[in-house]
Amino acid sequence: MPTAKKYLEYCVLLVVKTAFLNMKKLVAFTFCLFTTGLSIAQNTAKPQPATAATTPAGKPVVHKSAIGGYIRDARNRPLIGVQAFVYAADSSINSSGFTDSMGHYETNSTFAGNYLVKIVYPSNKAIRIPGVPIKAGITDISIKANPPEADTTIPYTVFAPKPPEKAKTPKKKADGHQ
Numbered sequence: 001m002p003t004a005k006k007y008l009e010y011c012v013l014l015v016v017k018t019a020f021l022n023m024k025k026l027v028a029f030t031f032c033l034f035t036t037g038l039s040i041a042q043n044t045a046k047p048q049p050a051t052a053a054t055t056p057a058g059k060p061v062v063h064k065s066a067i068g069g070y071i072r073d074a075r076n077r078p079l080i081g082v083q084a085f086v087y088a089a090d091s092s093i094n095s096s097g098f099t100d101s102m103g104h105y106e107t108n109s110t111f112a113g114n115y116l117v118k119i120v121y122p123s124n125k126a127i128r129i130p131g132v133p134i135k136a137g138i139t140d141i142s143i144k145a146n147p148p149e150a151d152t153t154i155p156y157t158v159f160a161p162k163p164p165e166k167a168k169t170p171k172k173k174a175d176g177h178q
Contacts, residue, residue, distance in 0.1 A: 066108065068139070070143075077103075082120065084096060084098070084105050084119050127153075141159050142159075
């Protein structure tokens with residue numbers, strides 16, 4: 001006749017083994033349920049309509065509004081890790097970006113309007129550019145200068161694109177000849 005101790009050991013082993021097997025079944029069931037749910041969700045997702053528009057010439061229409069450009073030192077070497085922030089009128093950060101290994105940066109999309117752009121160098125010195133108009137497309141703010149030694153403000157007119165010069169037409173002489 002088995003002793004109480006042997007019976008107790010048998011019962012504990014049986015309970016532990018049953019619980020372990022049931023745990024394995026529970027985990028397997030949960031995994032199957034999860035993967036089945038993902039599969040169903042992917043197959044029943046409604047396709048999103050294509051939003052890309054094209055011009056009559058077949059070129060894509062750019063709907064993005066952002067700031068971008070290159071930050072380079074006076075020797076034209078890229079400056080890596082420079083931060084660009086776009087501030088709204090209420091002083092909240094509207095968008096931001098970082099320069100990459102080529103010194104290029106681009107902020108995430110933002111709405112059209114006038115903003116303050118702040119370029120912050122790794123030294124924590126900054127260049128502030130107030131009144132930057134952002135329209136459809138990428139507004140270019142590129143800087144080729146050594147990092148500032150103190151916080152600096154530069155007007156946007158320094159970066160604004162220059163209007164194209166009108167072609168000069170030769171003046172006619174009084175006798176009608178050129």
